[in-house]
Amino acid sequence: MNIPLNIDWRQILLHLFNFAILAGGLYILLYRPVKNFMKQREDYYQGLRDDAEQVKEQAEQLKTQYETQLSQADEAIDRKKAEAEQELEQLRERELADAQRRAGVILEKARENAEREHQEMLSKATRELTQLAVTTAEKMVLNAKGDPYEQFLDLAEKEDAHEQSE
């Protein structure tokens, strides 16, 4: 059978045989080794990446742990601060009450002292006035002519006359 275009089955098979050798040889000599190497490199970098991911994950866990601890520490600090403020308030109130009490005592003492001094001053003034009156009287007596009683009466009369004239 004469096939057009000079198609020859034997030569097709020879081409196939030739291509089979070429494809097989290229697969064994080039394709597989290069692909294996690329796979090996990919595995190597994948391993590095996995390690990095693992380390990152551990770091994340540590970070979370530290953040928890930090928040707990913050809470403890807040709690301690509140307690300290409460204690300080109580202490301040106690001190204030104590100061007020002491101020009351001091004020009472001052009042008592003032009263006592007032009384002393009054008594002293009374004494001095009495003394002055006595002294004046003595001086009047000593400087008077005649009987004191008479002088007194004269003075009294003078006073009456003076009032009546007015």
Added chain:
Amino acid sequence: MNKKNRLLLFLWLCAVALLLVGSILAPSGGHEETIREAMRDAVLHESNKINLPGIGPVNPGLISAVTVTAVLLAAALLIRIFVIPRFRYVPGKLQLLLEQGVSLFDNLAKTNSPWRNGFLGAYLFGAGCYIFFGTLFELLGVQAITTHGTSFTLPAPLSDVNAAIMLGVLSYFVICSGAVAGNGFHGIGSALKEISLLISMSFRLFGALLSGLLVTELVYYYVTLSFVLPVVVAVLFTLLHALIQSYVLTMLTALFYGEMSEPHERKPRAKRRKSAAPVQSN
């Protein structure tokens, strides 16, 4: 531009001028065949055959394919022995190039076919390398002696229709294998629906590479067209062909393989009957 560069430029221009004059003045050997015969032979390979020891006369494309295979396997062996054992995690230039080549086809397989892509990646790598380096092979202009005793430039392997059919059919069978692996015998039905792939994949390759060959043949046939123009026609077109055809075939194979190997969930028969019952009653 310094003095040394100017001297080099002058020498290069002199060499180009001498070659031009020489090629015009030198006596031409004459054409052994007309342009029509040359074109016809480029398509059909009827007259220029090469004797393959133990096999007999074969198309020049087969010799090209064997040569490309030998060169590629030798290069792969050298790379396997001397380069791959020195691979480092931070790659150098050659290592990067090899890794890019492998991962290009591997990713093509993985992205287009998430199922059973191990074999597909290896196949795409082989096919891609074969098309790419096979197409670039024609740039070398390797000469061979035909059965008539004349010198003949070896073409790209895939400009031979037999090589293109082989690769197209093989790609189709790879797609079929994916369909069977993914869906069992039910996958064969969906693969057979795409039977046109057999022809389209084969003749797309053949047509693309043959067109490049014909244009190159035409350009080189006439001496007046053989200056400057081949730089664009031969080199750039061949490079583009190599890239585009290797990408197109591998991408199509991966795409259809992924589509065929996708597992389809089948409804149990009892459920299908139940779901069909109300329709019948209506």
